[in-house]
Amino acid sequence: MSDVKEILGSYSDDIINVIVEGLSDITPESLQEASIYLTKAGGKMLRPCLALISAEAIGGKKESAVYAAAAIELIHTFSLIHDDIMDEDDMRRGMPSVHKVWGNGVAILAGDTLFSKAFELICNSERENVSPLQITQTIATVSDACVKICEGQAADISFEGRYDVTEDEYLDMIFKKTGALICAATKAGAITGGASEDIVEIMYDYGRLIGLAFQIQDDYLDLVSDEESLGKPIGSDIVKGKMTLIVVNALENASEEDGETLLEILKNPNSTQEDVDIAIEIFNKYGSIEYARNIAQDNVDEAKQLLEILPDSPSKTALELIADFVLERHS
Amino acid sequence: MSDVKEILGSYSDDIINVIVEGLSDITPESLQEASIYLTKAGGKMLRPCLALISAEAIGGKKESAVYAAAAIELIHTFSLIHDDIMDEDDMRRGMPSVHKVWGNGVAILAGDTLFSKAFELICNSERENVSPLQITQTIATVSDACVKICEGQAADISFEGRYDVTEDEYLDMIFKKTGALICAATKAGAITGGASEDIVEIMYDYGRLIGLAFQIQDDYLDLVSDEESLGKPIGSDIVKGKMTLIVVNALENASEEDGETLLEILKNPNSTQEDVDIAIEIFNKYGSIEYARNIAQDNVDEAKQLLEILPDSPSKTALELIADFVLERHS
Numbered sequence: 001m002s003d004v005k006e007i008l009g010s011y012s013d014d015i016i017n018v019i020v021e022g023l024s025d026i027t028p029e030s031l032q033e034a035s036i037y038l039t040k041a042g043g044k045m046l047r048p049c050l051a052l053i054s055a056e057a058i059g060g061k062k063e064s065a066v067y068a069a070a071a072i073e074l075i076h077t078f079s080l081i082h083d084d085i086m087d088e089d090d091m092r093r094g095m096p097s098v099h100k101v102w103g104n105g106v107a108i109l110a111g112d113t114l115f116s117k118a119f120e121l122i123c124n125s126e127r128e129n130v131s132p133l134q135i136t137q138t139i140a141t142v143s144d145a146c147v148k149i150c151e152g153q154a155a156d157i158s159f160e161g162r163y164d165v166t167e168d169e170y171l172d173m174i175f176k177k178t179g180a181l182i183c184a185a186t187k188a189g190a191i192t193g194g195a196s197e198d199i200v201e202i203m204y205d206y207g208r209l210i211g212l213a214f215q216i217q218d219d220y221l222d223l224v225s226d227e228e229s230l231g232k233p234i235g236s237d238i239v240k241g242k243m244t245l246i247v248v249n250a251l252e253n254a255s256e257e258d259g260e261t262l263l264e265i266l267k268n269p270n271s272t273q274e275d276v277d278i279a280i281e282i283f284n285k286y287g288s289i290e291y292a293r294n295i296a297q298d299n300v301d302e303a304k305q306l307l308e309i310l311p312d313s314p315s316k317t318a319l320e321l322i323a324d325f326v327l328e329r330h331s
Numbered sequence: 332m333s334d335v336k337e338i339l340g341s342y343s344d345d346i347i348n349v350i351v352e353g354l355s356d357i358t359p360e361s362l363q364e365a366s367i368y369l370t371k372a373g374g375k376m377l378r379p380c381l382a383l384i385s386a387e388a389i390g391g392k393k394e395s396a397v398y399a400a401a402a403i404e405l406i407h408t409f410s411l412i413h414d415d416i417m418d419e420d421d422m423r424r425g426m427p428s429v430h431k432v433w434g435n436g437v438a439i440l441a442g443d444t445l446f447s448k449a450f451e452l453i454c455n456s457e458r459e460n461v462s463p464l465q466i467t468q469t470i471a472t473v474s475d476a477c478v479k480i481c482e483g484q485a486a487d488i489s490f491e492g493r494y495d496v497t498e499d500e501y502l503d504m505i506f507k508k509t510g511a512l513i514c515a516a517t518k519a520g521a522i523t524g525g526a527s528e529d530i531v532e533i534m535y536d537y538g539r540l541i542g543l544a545f546q547i548q549d550d551y552l553d554l555v556s557d558e559e560s561l562g563k564p565i566g567s568d569i570v571k572g573k574m575t576l577i578v579v580n581a582l583e584n585a586s587e588e589d590g591e592t593l594l595e596i597l598k599n600p601n602s603t604q605e606d607v608d609i610a611i612e613i614f615n616k617y618g619s620i621e622y623a624r625n626i627a628q629d630n631v632d633e634a635k636q637l638l639e640i641l642p643d644s645p646s647k648t649a650l651e652l653i654a655d656f657v658l659e660r661h662s
Contacts, residue, residue, distance in 0.1 A: 109413075111443075113481040120471065120474040123471040158359050
């Protein structure tokens with residue numbers, strides 16, 4: 001796993017340079033500072049690195065994808081800033097979130113600015129000899145992902161207070177909210193790297209599969225990680241009454257009595273650690289945690305199989321390692 | 332002036348169709364409704380119509396610009412939705428604003444969705460045989476305007492409580508906040524219509540000049556219109572202490588005594604109608620209203636002169652009429 005962090009680290013400098021340069025001319029200063037704040041706070045840079053690695057893995061140059069990659073990181077950051085306002089989350093990446101520091105108005109604007117800059121940056125890909133057609137296809141890919149991110153967040157909000165969410169509804173929501181930008185990254189890398197249409201679609205599917213596994217792992221970590229690695233209390237999703245694949249499966253399979261107990265805990269915003277433990281016991285009783293893990297593992301296996309069509313290369317190996325990393329990470 | 336409204340009306344159906352179709356597949360329903368709400372509420376559609384008319388005026392077809400035009404209207408709407416949240420404006424186009432109906436969370440998302448859809452729509456221009464290079468140039472134009480809109484709104488917010496704003500600072504702010512999208516519209520129309528680089532720049536300048544005049548007229552109407560046409564009380568900018576070209580000029584030229592009187596009124600959020608009248612008296616005493624009107628008129632005259640390079644056509648005439656309309660409108 002430390003391999004993957006090293007791999008991501010080896011790609012991220014190029015992306016950060018493009019981001020810092022791209023945001024350097026924003027005025028007034030408060031807007032610039034609010035816009036660049038979360039990039040400076042650091043992050044895994046998983047999505048943009050996936051774009052560069054995908055460009056290489058299909059036989060192209062990573063430089064071709066660097067502007068699209070930076071754009072994807074800006075869009076990820078924009079969505080974090082706006083989500084934190086909506087969800088009233090006060091901390092992000094170990095620091096006060098943007099709206100806590102600058103207020104909601106500037107935070108909305110900082111998100112909008114990053115969003116705008118993202119599309120400006122993709123147009124700069126011509127500097128790396130990406131063709132206008134490839135740029136247009138990249139923008140279509142990225143803007144489609146942006147629509148899906150909004151739809152996924154809106155679906156997530158609409159699930160609040162609903163406990164009859166089906167597995168399909170849940171999987172569609174997380175595909176949009178989390179998966180869409182990950183597969184936009186791998187697809188954009190393939191497009192700008194010069195892949196054929198078939199390979200572009202395969203790279204999209206690889207991203208979609210690991211993206212779903214990524215969100216399922218997030219839900220899993222909320223139950224089994226430790227507070228220090230996770231940066232938030234264990235079981236916080238249960239306390240918030242959030243629907244996850246594990247909860248959906250447990251509610252579908254539990255006895256009437258267990259189902260009612262679980263619902264009571266989910267509906268109570270003041271659930272205690274003891275309540276969380278009871279909920280986890282119910283998840284285990286019906287194999288719901290294992291069920292979710294298996295789906296995530298199947299997605300990762302399928303994603304790795306898709307890569308077999310690519311010629312062997314360090315970048316292909318990196319994509320395989322990243323697929324495994326998605327389920328091995330603890331935070 | 333009714334001519335101009337008829338002209339805009341004759342172009343707006345095509346644009347509304349593209350918008351309605353483009354937003355028709357958004358889910359969940361609440362997000363779709365919130366996203367299309369302000370378009371249904373109606374608006375002048377000045378910006379998108381300018382794109383279509385510009386495409387024709389440079390010798391192209393209006394159809395080439397229809398997706399860019401729809402995108403520009405979506406971006407305008409997105410900025411209204413987010414501005415209304417920031418400015419806590421509860422009414423828009425005679426209806427409760429989006430955040431009043433659906434809450435801040437969905438309103439932020441509805442804005443973000445329109446923004447995303449805008450770039451998706453521009454990519455659809457290929458259906459009208461716009462080339463990938465023209466599409467890329469259009470996206471660069473529109474995303475640049477989006478950055479400026481954010482910067483302009485941030486500058487406007489940063490002016491609050493500052494009474495030493497200079498004329499240059501003020502003009503830069505309104506260029507970004509209002510002018511940038513208007514000249515993006517005329518430029519995008521020229522690009523997608525197939526204009527040469529020189530003509531594209533001329534169309535951009537035409538848009539920039541009428542955009543500045545448009546905002547100065549807005550500030551002027553706040554002082555001289557009637558409450559019914561304007562949809563808000565006369566002098567509301569004075570009560571809010573907003574800096575406008577008229578205020579900046581008056582503060583620069585007034586005697587110490589008049590300047591202090593004006594500042595007191597601007598700083599008082601509870602200014603009465605009598606206070607507003609005193610402020611207007613000071614503006615008149617120093618010719619500040621006339622000064623602003625003259626700058627706006629000069630911009631309009633210059634904009635019309637720029638059009639002389641274009642061959643005569645109904646669309647060229649429409650652009651001339653629109654330039655005049657900017658200063659003739661009462662709302």
